[in-house]
Amino acid sequence: MKNRSPKIAVLSGKGGTGKTFxxxxxxxxxxxxxxxxxxxxxxxxxxxxxxxxxxxxTVTVGIPFVCEDLCSGCRKCVDFCKFNALAFIKGRPYVFxxxxxxxxxxxxLCPEKAIGEAEKxxxxxxRGVAGNVSVHTGILNTGEVSGIPIIKKxxxxxxxxxxxxxxxxxxxxxACIVMESIKDADYCILVxxxxxxxxxxxxxxxxxxxxxxxxxxxxxNKCLGEGNPAECFCKENDIPVLYRIPFDSRLGTLNANGxxxxxxxxxxxxLFSSLLRIVMKEVPGETAVDS
Amino acid sequence: MKQLLILSGKGGTGKTTxxxxxIRLACAKAYADCDVxxxxxxxxxxxxxxxxxxxxxxxxxxxxxxxxxxGCGECVRNCRFDAILDGDRCKIDPYSCEGCGVCEAVCPAxxxxxxxxxxxxxxxxxxxxxVFSTAQLKMGGGTSGKLVTEVKKQMKSAxxxxxxxxxxxxxPGIGCPxxxxxxxxxxxxxxxxxxxxxxxxxxxxxxTAEVFHVRIAVCINKYDVSPVHSRKIQEYCKTENLPFAGxxxxxxxxxxxxxxxxxISEVDCPSGVAxxxxxxxxxxxxxxxxxxxxx
Numbered sequence: 387m388k389n390r391s392p393k394i395a396v397l398s399g400k401g402g403t404g405k406t407f408x409x410x411x412x413x414x415x416x417x418x419x420x421x422x423x424x425x426x427x428x429x430x431x432x433x434x435x436x437x438x439x440x441x442x443x444t445v446t447v448g449i450p451f452v453c454e455d456l457c458s459g460c461r462k463c464v465d466f467c468k469f470n471a472l473a474f475i476k477g478r479p480y481v482f483x484x485x486x487x488x489x490x491x492x493x494x495l496c497p498e499k500a501i502g503e504a505e506k507x508x509x510x511x512x513r514g515v516a517g518n519v520s521v522h523t524g525i526l527n528t529g530e531v532s533g534i535p536i537i538k539k540x541x542x543x544x545x546x547x548x549x550x551x552x553x554x555x556x557x558x559x560x561a562c563i564v565m566e567s568i569k570d571a572d573y574c575i576l577v578x579x580x581x582x583x584x585x586x587x588x589x590x591x592x593x594x595x596x597x598x599x600x601x602x603x604x605x606x607n608k609c610l611g612e613g614n615p616a617e618c619f620c621k622e623n624d625i626p627v628l629y630r631i632p633f634d635s636r637l638g639t640l641n642a643n644g645x646x647x648x649x650x651x652x653x654x655x656x657l658f659s660s661l662l663r664i665v666m667k668e669v670p671g672e673t674a675v676d677s
Numbered sequence: 678m679k680q681l682l683i684l685s686g687k688g689g690t691g692k693t694t695x696x697x698x699x700i701r702l703a704c705a706k707a708y709a710d711c712d713v714x715x716x717x718x719x720x721x722x723x724x725x726x727x728x729x730x731x732x733x734x735x736x737x738x739x740x741x742x743x744x745x746x747x748g749c750g751e752c753v754r755n756c757r758f759d760a761i762l763d764g765d766r767c768k769i770d771p772y773s774c775e776g777c778g779v780c781e782a783v784c785p786a787x788x789x790x791x792x793x794x795x796x797x798x799x800x801x802x803x804x805x806x807x808v809f810s811t812a813q814l815k816m817g818g819g820t821s822g823k824l825v826t827e828v829k830k831q832m833k834s835a836x837x838x839x840x841x842x843x844x845x846x847x848x849p850g851i852g853c854p855x856x857x858x859x860x861x862x863x864x865x866x867x868x869x870x871x872x873x874x875x876x877x878x879x880x881x882x883x884x885t886a887e888v889f890h891v892r893i894a895v896c897i898n899k900y901d902v903s904p905v906h907s908r909k910i911q912e913y914c915k916t917e918n919l920p921f922a923g924x925x926x927x928x929x930x931x932x933x934x935x936x937x938x939x940x941i942s943e944v945d946c947p948s949g950v951a952x953x954x955x956x957x958x959x960x961x962x963x964x965x966x967x968x969x970x971x972x
Contacts, residue, residue: 399715401688401849406874427850428686428881430874468736468778484856489777490757528881529888531822531853558688558849559714561814561821565772582936583693583717590715593816598772610929615936635902642872642903 392669393552395571399587401558403579404607409555410434415648415658416551418518422544424567425557426524426533433644437514437521445536446505447488452479456500463492509536537566560590573669574602578616585615603628629661680843682862686878688849690870691898696846697721697940698952706840709832710811711825711858712848724938728800735796736776741767745788752780797824808835822853851885859889864963867895871906893919896955900924923955
C-alpha cells in the first residue's frame with residue numbers, strides 16, 4: 387500500500403449545525419485537498435466553493451422489466467421480492483420502480499428468463515476545481531428514495547485522488563446514508579450546537595462512530611457565553627473537544643451569501659488553521675508509510 | 678383527520694421548534710415525529726409521561742452457517758450491496774446487507790438464512806385525549822422509510838376519532854424518510870431559511886412534494902438574518918404560486934425555551950408571537966382550502 391491521504395468525515399446527526407461550514411473551510415485552508423459532498427439529498431458545499439471546469443456523470447441503477455411474451459405467470463419473482471416492488475396484477479408481474487432496491491433477485495430467479503434490466507438514472511456526480519480544492523458533489527434526483535448508489539460512486543472516485551486530504555461532508559441523521567459516508571473514513575469530526583436538540587443528536591452520531599470503531603472528536607459550533615449542554619455531554623462521555631467556535635452573527639451573513647469564512651476574514655483563517663492542525667494530529671497513522 | 682407535515686429540505690431551519698409551537702397552539706390531539714434518524718420533538722413535547730415502547734423489526738439480515746458453507750462464492754458474486762465479505766469465509770457486513778434474500782436463493786448448500794433484526798423502537802405517548810407517536814432508529818439499523826410509515830400508522834390507530842388535526846414533524850432531506858412521511862399528508866409547510874443553501878434546499882423539497890401531489894405552503898424562519906434572501910424566497914413563492922404563510926424572526930429566546938423543554942409559543946417572546954400568526958394562516962389554508970392564492 388502506498389502512503390494514503392487521510393479521509394476525514396464531518397457529521398452531526400442534527401441538520402444545520404455547521405457540517406458544510408466546517409468541511410468547506412477545512413478543505414479551503416488545507417491547500418491541496420478534496421471536498422466530497424455526500425449530502426446528496428441537499429448538497430450545498432458547491433454553493434460556497436463554486437467549482438469550475440465541471441465534468442458530470444449520471445448515476446444509474448438497474449430496474450427490472452418484464453417481457454410479457456416470455457412470462458409464464460409463475461409468480462416466483464413476486465413471491466421472492468422482499469421489498470414488495472413486484473405485484474401480481476391480471477396474471478402478470480408489475481414493477482414498482484420507486485420501491486425497487488435493484489437487488490437483481492427477480493431476474494436471477496425467473497425460470498423463463500423473462501425479466502430484463504434497464505438502467506434508470508437516480509442522480510449525478512459533478513466534479514470541478516475551486517482553487518486548490520478538488521470538489522466532488524453528488525446530487526440525488528428529486529423523487530428518488532435512496533442516495534446510496536451516488537455516495538458509493540462519489541467515494542470511489544475521490545479515492546483515486548491520492549496524497550490530498552479528503553474532507554467528507556456527510557448528510558444529517560444517522561441512518562444508512564450516513565453509515566455509507568463514513569465507512570472508509572479515517573477520522574470523524576462531530577459538529578454539535580449548544581441546544582438540547584443538538585446534544586440528543588450528538589449522542590446518536592457518537593454511538594454510530596463508536597459502533598464503526600472510528601476515532602472521533604467534537605467541534606462545538608455557535609457557542610454562546612452561557613452553559614453549553616453539548617460541552618457537558620462531551621465532558622461526561624470523554625469526547626475530545628477539538629475546538630469551540632463562538633457564535634458570530636457576521637458568520638450568519640457570510641454563510642447566507644455563500645462566502646467562505648477563511649477567505650474573507652483573518653480571524654477564521656487562524657481559527658481553521660489551528661483546527662486543521664489539531665485534526666491532523668488526531669488522525670491515526672497520518673504520516674505512517676505502510677509499504 | 679387532516680395531516681399537516683412540516684418539512685424544510687435543509688436541516689436545522691426550525692422544523693421541530695415550529696412543530697412544537699403549532700402543537701401547543703392547536704391543542705393538537707395527534708402528533709408525530711417522523712425524523713426517526715434524529716428525533717427531537719419528544720424533548721419539548723413529552724415532559725411528564727413515559728412512552729409505551731414497541732420493538733420495530735426492519736428488513737431481515739442474512740446469516741451464513743459456516744458449518745454448511747462450501748465456499749463456492751455464489752453469494753459473493755450475486756450480492757449487489759457488497760455485503761458479503763469474501764476473505765472471511767463468507768461473513769456478512771450487517772450495515773451493507775439490505776435483506777433482499779438473493780444470497781439465500783443462490784446458495785447451493787442451504788447455508789444462508791434471513792434472520793429478523795430489531796432495527797429501532799416505536800414510542801407512543803398517551804395522555805388524556807392526546808397521542809404522540811415517535812420512534813428511534815437503532816444505530817446501524819439502516820433504512821428509515823419503513824419506520825416512518827410505522828410511526829404514522831401508530832399515531833392514526835391510537836388517535837381519538839374526534840381528532841381533527843395531526844401535526845407531523847418531518848426529517849431533513851428529500852429521500853426515503855421524507856417521501857414516506859409525504860404519503861397521506863394533506864399539506865406540507867416548508868420552513869425555509871434565508872441563505873443560498875436554504876433557498877437551494879427549499880426548491881428541491883418543493884419539487885419533491887410536487888412529485889407526490891401534496892399541497893405546499895412556505896414560511897421563513899430567522900428571516901431577519903438575511904432580508905435579501907427572505908425577499909428572494911417570497912418572490913420565488915409568488916412565481917411558483919405557493920401560498921406564503923409569513924416570517925419568524927431570529928430570537929435567542931427560542932434557544933432558551935427549547936433548552937428548558939418548552940415550545941416557543943409557551944414563552945412570551947418575539948418568535949412565539951410570530952409563530953402564532955404563521956399558525957393562523959396555515960390553519961386557514963388547511964381547513965378553508967387554498968382557493969385563490971393568498972398573495
